[in-house]
Amino acid sequence: xxxxxxxxxxxxxxxxxxxxxxxxxxxxxxxxxxxxxxxxxxxxxxxxxxxxxxxxxxxxxxxxxxxxxxxxxxxxxxxxxxxxxxxxxxxxxxxxxxxxxxxxxxxxxxxxxxxxxxxxxxxxxxxxxxxxxxxxxxxxxxxxxxxxxxxxxxxxxxxxxxxxxxxxxxxxxxxxxxxxxxxxxxxxxxxxxxxxxxxxxxxxxxxxxxxxxxxxxxxxxxxxxxxxxxxxxxxxxxxxxxxxxxxxxxxxxxxxxxxxxxxxxxxxxxxxxxxxxxxxxxxxxxxxxxxxxxxxxxxxxxxxxxxxxxxxxxxxxxxxxxxxxxxxxxxxxxxxxxxxxxxxxxxxxxxxxxxxxxxxxxxxxxxxxxxxxxxxxxxxxxxxxxxxxxxxxxxxxxxxxxxxxxxxxxxxxxxxxxxxxxxxxxxxxxxxxxxxxxxxxxxxxx
Amino acid sequence: xxxxxxxxxxxxxxxxxxxxxxxxxxxxxxxxxxxxxxxxxxxxxxxxxxxxxxxxxxxxxxxxxxxxxxxxxxxxxxxxxxxxxxxxxxxxxxxxxxxxxxxxxxxxxxxxxxxxxxxxxxxxxxxxxxxxxxxxxxxxxxxxxxxxxxxxxxxxxxxxxxxxxxxxxxxxxxxxxxxxxxxxxxxxxxxxxxxxxxxxxxxxxxxxxxxxxxxxxxxxxxxxxxxxxxxxxxxxxxxxxxxxxxxxxxxxxxxxxxxxxxxxxxxxxxxxxxxxxxxxxxxxxxxxxxxxxxxxxxxxxxxxxxxxxxxxxxxxxxxxxxxxxxxxxxxxxxxxxxxxxxxxxxxxxxxxxxxxxxxxxxxxxxxxxxxxxxxxxxxxxxxxxxxxxxxxxxxxxxxxxxxxxxxxxxxxxxxxxxxxxxxxxxxxxxxxxxxxxxxxxxxxxxxxxxxxxxxxxxxxx
Numbered sequence: 086x087x088x089x090x091x092x093x094x095x096x097x098x099x100x101x102x103x104x105x106x107x108x109x110x111x112x113x114x115x116x117x118x119x120x121x122x123x124x125x126x127x128x129x130x131x132x133x134x135x136x137x138x139x140x141x142x143x144x145x146x147x148x149x150x151x152x153x154x155x156x157x158x159x160x161x162x163x164x165x166x167x168x169x170x171x172x173x174x175x176x177x178x179x180x181x182x183x184x185x186x187x188x189x190x191x192x193x194x195x196x197x198x199x200x201x202x203x204x205x206x207x208x209x210x211x212x213x214x215x216x217x218x219x220x221x222x223x224x225x226x227x228x229x230x231x232x233x234x235x236x237x238x239x240x241x242x243x244x245x246x247x248x249x250x251x252x253x254x255x256x257x258x259x260x261x262x263x264x265x266x267x268x269x270x271x272x273x274x275x276x277x278x279x280x281x282x283x284x285x286x287x288x289x290x291x292x293x294x295x296x297x298x299x300x301x302x303x304x305x306x307x308x309x310x311x312x313x314x315x316x317x318x319x320x321x322x323x324x325x326x327x328x329x330x331x332x333x334x335x336x337x338x339x340x341x342x343x344x345x346x347x348x349x350x351x352x353x354x355x356x357x358x359x360x361x362x363x364x365x366x367x368x369x370x371x372x373x374x375x376x377x378x379x380x381x382x383x384x385x386x387x388x389x390x391x392x393x394x395x396x397x398x399x400x401x402x403x404x405x406x407x408x409x410x411x412x413x414x415x416x417x418x419x420x421x422x423x424x425x426x427x428x429x430x431x432x433x434x435x436x437x438x439x440x441x442x443x444x445x446x447x448x449x450x451x452x453x454x455x456x457x458x459x460x461x462x463x464x465x466x467x468x469x470x471x472x473x474x475x476x477x478x479x480x481x482x483x484x485x486x487x488x489x490x491x492x493x494x495x496x497x498x499x500x501x502x503x504x505x506x507x508x509x510x511x512x513x514x515x516x517x518x519x520x521x522x523x524x525x526x527x528x529x530x531x
Numbered sequence: 532x533x534x535x536x537x538x539x540x541x542x543x544x545x546x547x548x549x550x551x552x553x554x555x556x557x558x559x560x561x562x563x564x565x566x567x568x569x570x571x572x573x574x575x576x577x578x579x580x581x582x583x584x585x586x587x588x589x590x591x592x593x594x595x596x597x598x599x600x601x602x603x604x605x606x607x608x609x610x611x612x613x614x615x616x617x618x619x620x621x622x623x624x625x626x627x628x629x630x631x632x633x634x635x636x637x638x639x640x641x642x643x644x645x646x647x648x649x650x651x652x653x654x655x656x657x658x659x660x661x662x663x664x665x666x667x668x669x670x671x672x673x674x675x676x677x678x679x680x681x682x683x684x685x686x687x688x689x690x691x692x693x694x695x696x697x698x699x700x701x702x703x704x705x706x707x708x709x710x711x712x713x714x715x716x717x718x719x720x721x722x723x724x725x726x727x728x729x730x731x732x733x734x735x736x737x738x739x740x741x742x743x744x745x746x747x748x749x750x751x752x753x754x755x756x757x758x759x760x761x762x763x764x765x766x767x768x769x770x771x772x773x774x775x776x777x778x779x780x781x782x783x784x785x786x787x788x789x790x791x792x793x794x795x796x797x798x799x800x801x802x803x804x805x806x807x808x809x810x811x812x813x814x815x816x817x818x819x820x821x822x823x824x825x826x827x828x829x830x831x832x833x834x835x836x837x838x839x840x841x842x843x844x845x846x847x848x849x850x851x852x853x854x855x856x857x858x859x860x861x862x863x864x865x866x867x868x869x870x871x872x873x874x875x876x877x878x879x880x881x882x883x884x885x886x887x888x889x890x891x892x893x894x895x896x897x898x899x900x901x902x903x904x905x906x907x908x909x910x911x912x913x914x915x916x917x918x919x920x921x922x923x924x925x926x927x928x929x930x931x932x933x934x935x936x937x938x939x940x941x942x943x944x945x946x947x948x949x950x951x952x953x954x955x956x957x958x959x960x961x962x963x964x965x966x967x968x969x970x971x972x973x974x975x976x977x978x979x980x981x982x983x984x985x986x987x988x989x990x991x992x
Contacts, residue, residue, distance in 0.1 A: 125789065134596040134612050135869065136605070137582070154578035156599040162579070173575035176565075176649045211616065231791035231912060266791060266912040275791075275912035309987075312759050342568055343672040344708055346715055423574040456917035459906030460939045464708055465715045467937035469756075469989045471917035488915075490758065490939050490989020530758030530989045 089241075089253070092116070095158055096245040099142055102167040108146035108174070109185040109247045113379065113420045115139050117240035122211055124218035124233055129211060131234075141420025144170040145185060149177040154421045182406040183424065188381035189249030198283075198369060200239060200255040205285040210235055213290055217263045220294045224265075226302065232264035232277065237285060250381045258372055259285040260514075263293050267301040274305040274487075276453065276473075279513045281372055300452065303475070307487030309531030310476055316448035316503055317491065317527040320474075321519055323454045325512040328431055328519075331495045333463040335364075335389050337404035337415075338426040344464050346496060350395050357502035358393035359436050365518065366414070366429035372515040373430045380416035384429065387413050401426050433519040436505025443506045443523050444480035451491060466496035472529075489531040501525045532557045533583065533601060535628055538687040541606045542625050545587050546689055548610065549619035552588040552849075554688035555606075556826060558868040560680060563647045567656040567675035570664070575649060584868040585610060589617045591854050595871040626691035633824050637817045639699035639727030643681040648728050652677045655703065655736045659720075662740025663707040669751060670744050671715075672708040677701070679728060686828040694828045699727050700819070700973060702962065705739050709747035716753070716936070718746025719921075723962040725817045725973075746903070746922055753936035756990025757925060762898035763940060764891045764926070764982050769904050769961035771976035773983075774809055774881050776907040776916040777944040778802075782811075782836055782844070783862075783874040784851025785968055786911035793914040793945055797842050798857075803948035805840040806884050813861055813877035819962040820878040820975040824861070827872050831861035836879075837948075848874040866970025873969040880977030884954025891953050891982040893929040899938065899988055900924040900931055906963070914944035939989040947983055955979035 092114050103110040116138045123131040140163060141154035151174030155166040214235045221230045237259045244252040264277030278296045280288050319327060333339045334355075340348035347355060366375050366384040377383055380402055388396045400408070401416030401424055417427035455471035462468070469492035475482040503525040509518050538555050545553040560580040566573045582599035585606060594617065596609035641648060656675035663673040679701040687693050702723030709716050720742040722734045765773055778794075786792035794802060803809075813831030815821050822831045827849050836844045847855065848863035851874045864875035892900065900923065907918025920938040924931045942950075960977035 129592060129616075131592070131871070132594045132613060132616075133871070134609055136598045136600060136609070137869075138599060141578070150574070152574070152576040154576075156579065156581045166578070169577045173577060173649070176572055176575050176653060178571040178573065207615065229790055231786070231789040273793075273913050275910045275915075342573075342674070344674070346713065421576065421578060423576065455908055455910075455915070455941070456906075456919060456939055459908070459919040460917065462717060462937070464717050465750075465936075467991070469919065469937045469939035469991070471915070471939060471941040471989070488941065488987065490917075490941055490987065492756075492758070492937055492939065492989045492991040494937070494991070528758065528991045530987060 092243055095163060096243065099140065099163050099167060100245060100247050102164060103142065103144050104247050106171050108144040108171060110142055110144040111185055111244060111246040113141045113418060114243040115240065115420050117238065119236065119238045121234055121236040122214035124214045127215065127219055129215065139420045140166060142166055142170050143418065143424065144174050145183060146171060146174050148179045148181045149174040150180065150183050150423065151177055152423055183403040185246050185248050186380050186382065186402050187248050192252035192377050192381055194254040194376050196255045199374065200257040201283055203284045203286065210237065210285060213261065216290055217261060217293060221263055221265050221297060224298045226267040226269050228266045228268045230263055230265045233262065235261045244379060244381060252377060252381050254375065257283050259283065259288055261288045261290060261293055263297045265297050265301050267305050269305055272305050274301050276300045276304060281514050304473055304485050304487060307473060307485035309488045310486050310529065312530045314526045315529050316523055316525050318443065318448055318450050318521055318523045320450065320452045321510045321512050321521065323451050324519055324522065325517045326454060326457055330457055330461045331463050332428055335399045335428055336426045337398035337400045337408065340398055341404050341407050346464065346466065347395055351397060353395060354393045355395045356390055356393045356499035359505050360390055360393050360499065360502055361434040362390040363388045363432050363434065364399065364428045364430060365432040368430055368518065371430040371511065371518060375429055378414045378416040379418040382412045382414045382416060384414035399426050399428055431517040433522065435507045435509050435520040438504040438506055440506050440508060441480060443504045443521060444477065447478045448523060449486065449529060450475045450477050450482065466494040468493060468495055489529050492528045492530065498524050498527065532559055532683065532685050537603045540603050541585060541610060542687060542689050544607045545610045545614065546623060546625045547621055548614040549617065549622055550587040550589060550614065551622055552689055554586050554686060554827065556584040556868050557685040558582060559683045560867065561643050562680045563643055564676065564678045565649060565652050565656065567653065567660055569672065570657060570660055572653050577647065580867065582868040586871055587613055591850060593850060593871055597869050625689040628687060628693040629691045630693045633694050633696050635823055637725045637821055637823065639729065641728035642699055643679050651728065651731065655731050658736035659705040659740035662737040663705060663744040666741055666744035667748055669709045669711055669748060670707050671710040674706045675704065677703040684826065688828065692828045694824055696823050698725060698822065701726055701728055701730050705743045707743040707747040709751040711751055714751060716747050716750035718743045718750060721962060724819050725821050749922060749934045750936055753934035755992040756923060756935035756938040756988065757992045758988055758990035760985050761988045762895050762982065762984050763986050763988065764900045764980060765904065766902040767955065767957045767978060767980045768959035769963065769976060770901065771880050771961065771978035772904050772907050772918050772963065773947065774978060775876065775879055775976045776909040776918055777947045778809065779811065779876045779879045780909045781911050781914060781944050782846055784845055784847040784855050784857060785873045787845055788851050788854035791912045794842060800842055801840050802842045802945060803837055803840040804951050806954045807837055807840055807948060807951050808882040809837040809880065810835055810882060811846055811876050811879045815878050818878050818960060818975050819973045822877065825863040826865045827863035829859055829861045829863065831877065834860045846874045846876065848872055864969060864972045866972055870969040873967065875967060875969060875972055876965060876974050878960065878975035880958065880960060881954065881979065881981065883956045883958045883979045886953040886955050888955055888957065888980050891980065892926055892931060894982065895926045895929060898926045900926050901940065916944060917941040935990065937991050940986050941989065942986045947986060950984045950986065951981055952984050953982040955981060
């Protein structure tokens with residue numbers, strides 16, 4: 086394809102400059118287009134389109150790494166980028182563990198799967214945005230739908246290295262969302278839902294409308310419950326967000342840097358024995374499906390917690406070399422950043438408890454968490470969030486709950502698992518696949 | 532950064548398709564970042580972001596596109612795509628550009644374009660690192676970072692506006708990690724401003740490191756926080772995040788125009804305790820949230836939001852002003868060319884009162900002193916907000932007793948504004964990043980120490 090050839094030619098020039106400076110290196114080129122619409126009062130409020138391209142180089146010279154990036158792709162900009170990276174490397178610490186892997190050859194993913202052709206027209210996408218807002222606005226008690234929209238993002242990602250790696254992947258994600266404000270006398274609530282898929286036509290607009298309205302109606306009369314300890318079951322969105330906030334516990338880079346409290350606990354029990362967690366990057370029904378990481382290392386299913394024991398951390402080549410292990414296919418790098426470590430598709434495996442058993446007796450079902458970015462400390466494990474949900478008994482929602490906080494220590498909470506459900510579900514972004522967990526004895530303040 | 536004739540061509544094209552208003556936002560953002568760990572330089576990165584955002588307005592409908600492929604042909608293609616559904620006969624004609632020189636009241640000396648000063652920054656961060664780790668054997672780790680950027684913007688619009696501005700940002704941070712057995716705790720000290728690296732001349736790295744270590748050690752010794760509805764004294768400086776979240780976002784026309792703010796129809800009403808007066812001021816010299824002109828090219832200003840408890844002002848960008856009828860306030864801001872501008876806060880603070888810290892603490896039977904706050908968030912439609920306490924103390928019988936950890940404060944804006952009963956005279960500002968519809972922008976929050984009579988404290992005791 087002409088675009089790929091143009092990128093490839095520029096990449097070869099960049100890598101020639103790197104090699105000419107006596108260094109090794111890799112280059113990530115990320116290209117993308119996006120299209121989005123938002124509606125307001127029955128009309129299109131915002132229409133946004135974009136096209137972008139960024140080059141990001143990492144050089145290794147004398148065991149020192151330097152990075153630089155450029156959104157300009159003319160010859161002078163790319164020469165300047167390489168020169169900056171070489172200069173930056175001269176100030177960095179010596180780290181013999183970080184190197185360019187000997188991967189060569191061509192790697193590619195299945196474009197037809199990850200970036201399917203979608204013949205949904207512009208008009209149909211606009212109609213979808215308008216329909217979400219119009220249908221929700223017509224529902225009972227809905228004052229307005231201040232946050233709504235549809236988005237179609239497609240991108241190409243290339244990784245080139247001086248060792249000869251030529252990797253390319255293409256992806257597409259379509260999404261739609263709606264957050265409605267409901268009012269009933271003095272009471273109000275703002276809540277919503279979203280969906281994501283690879284084809285626009287797979288987005289279930291009716292489900293977004295129905296689910297958003299149902300959530301808001303169910304929560305609007307919510308009140309605080311007395312402060313004490315409850316059993317708590319998060320919905321899949323909240324549970325996925327919670328594990329995401331504390332994902333550093335699986336990072337070998339954080340362990341190497343001395344900030345991961347799990348750094349000396351591989352092989353030890355860190356959770357209840359019923360908990361099994363793995364990374365499943367090759368589940369193609371997830372939207373973070375990937376066959377290779379950003380160093381070109383093949384991905385595979387990696388068991389992270391096995392029957393409550395920390396089985397391994399997630400490794401890039403650099404952390405693996407540091408700990409004397411093999412890379413696990415978790416090297417991640419954005420064009421703007423250094424080599425890091427990241428989990429692709431976190432999977433909490435189904436447990437033995439039926440959904441009915443999971444919901445036995447009294448518990449608090451939490452369906453909304455606020456303050457996730459500020460109320461958690463992954464180093465200590467301490468957290469405190471605003472929360473909303475339902476006080477339940479035997480699977481039945483007895484009363485809506487709002488204006489409460491949920492607090493504790495996440496790493497301690499993993500040891501107080503009362504039950505794990507036997508059904509795995511994707512979150513709305515289809516980035517993590519989880520069975521629901523019921524945690525025992527969690528502090529709720531109201 | 533782009534030739535005027537290119538801008539002229541793109542704007543003329545958009546006007547020919549019937550747009551009522553068109554503007555171009557051209558941005559070149561140079562970045563340099565350095566991080567340290569364990570007494571060594573860990574990562575160094577640098578780069579240049581460059582792109583153009585084009586906005587077409589039909590009535591109050593916004594069409595926005597951006598690209599970093601910057602030829603006129605690509606820009607006109609984006610304009611044509613955007614206008615495909617709205618094109619009509621021209622309703623207006625574009626005026627000739629009238630270039631306006633913007634006085635730079637935030638001039639920086641040690642700029643990124645002049646010299647990244649990588650070695651000097653590393654030396655500063657490593658001095659802070661040593662200071663933190665020397666504070667106690669319990670300080671097990673220290674992470675430092677310094678980010679400097681130089682954002683050059685050029686704005687053209689169909690009304691003939693043509694301005695350029697350059698903004699110099701620098702922020703240095705040290706995080707200390709204290710450990711005792713399996714317990715770990717963190718403390719962070721941050722310095723920053725709308726400045727160049729001359730900030731290093733005014734800030735002692737050893738004090739920065741010592742402060743981070745002090746916080747980490749306090750938090751390591753902290754006990755679980757009591758919970759429930761309690762009186763809370765909120766410290767000065769970053770404590771101002773309470774006003775930012777509880778009220779500031781609700782006064783942006785981004786929310787007001789959609790009637791997604793609980794204050795959208797409260798102009799002129801008493802919305803706070805009479806001891807509360809609040810301001811959003813983009814003109815404060817070299818403060819982190821200041822600007823010369825906003826991202827729509829308007830000179831920024833000082834905006835009184837609340838005076839003696841009464842709502843007297845909203846923050847309005849161009850579209851927000853047209854939708855609500857409230858005047859523009861030079862508050863149209865965006866993270867980068869990838870975002871359309873929206874009304875955003877700049878330096879937002881509660882004005883000083885007359886109460887003393889000692890009197891606030893003495894007035895509490897059982898409560899919390901939140902000496903330092905973390906970030907927070909708000910739902911403007913309901914006013915529900917939350918924010919984290921990063922250094923807190925239990926207060927009993929009028930005395931500060933012991934440090935507490937992992938606390939979040941939640942309430943609603945209308946409720947908490949009425950429960951602010953005491954305002955101190957020790958005003959201070961602190962830097963932060965604020966995320967909203969137009970991305971993450973630098974903002975300053977600030978306040979004197981103040982007392983809230985009752986707020987829900989979420990603890991783990």
